[in-house]
């Protein structure tokens with residue numbers, strides 16, 4: 620493995636993310652029958668970061684359905700995940716739910732519905748779909764995010780100035796940062812994503828969402844899930860996946876398998892360098908992809 624390390628860089632803008640050993644890698648695949656194939660550092664905990672946006676999208680669609688699209692669009696932005704430009708052009712309407720701005724609006728949507736219980740609802744769902752009752756928010760990551768989240772404060776305030784955030788900015792960001800700070804292993808993450816491969820039903824048979832929502836979430840991952848590298852991911856990997864700055868990439872081939880990779884060194888677009896390479900190799904060797 621050693622020869623593959625050192626080609627990317629850990630995210631440092633959240634200082635606590637810099638505290639992980641960069642030279643780690645895990646790949647886990649779970650097939651439809653529930654067989655688990657897993658290699659590498661699959662029991663090491665990391666923070667879920669942007670992959671949590673898939674879970675908030677699931678919760679938001681379950682609660683408000685199509686109304687969500689009155690608050691955000693469904694278009695790839697072609698910009699970095701922390702770019703403000705599109706928000707100005709769209710009068711405070713995020714381009715898609717997987718940008719920080721979109722996820723902050725989803726946090727607001729969920730806060731409207733669940734109030735003080737929002738983070739508990741999220742934790743409860745994550746524990747249920749991973750089958751891991753011990754999952755927790757990593758307090759060090761959460762605090763590091765909060766004290767260094769200047770751009771996220773800018774997004775939230777900017778969106779609020781257009782009336783597209785209803786709650787107090789501080790409360791909304793608290794939910795958003797806590798969602799991103801959930802600590803889990805690559806094994807947990809792969810189990811969590813099983814419902815997206817299985818028409819909404821989790822590994823343990825719980826109906827997380829509807830088949831129709833699954834179709835939509837997978838489509839959004841395919842078109843917006845990997846920052847401004849979605850074209851290359853679609854071309855080279857060909858699966859609906861969501862990536863994060865902690866170096867995780869999780870996704871599925873609907874009806875066949877769910878897969879996650881984790882390796883903290885990121886490429887220049889913010890996607891896991893090794894994770895991307897591994898998924899490219901996996902779908903090439905399995906000769907499987909979303910559209911063929």
Ligand code: GLU
Nearest residue numbers: 668669700719799863864
């Ligand atoms: N918590 C991170 C942030 O808000 C998430 C970014 C990501 O993983 O894309 O900046």
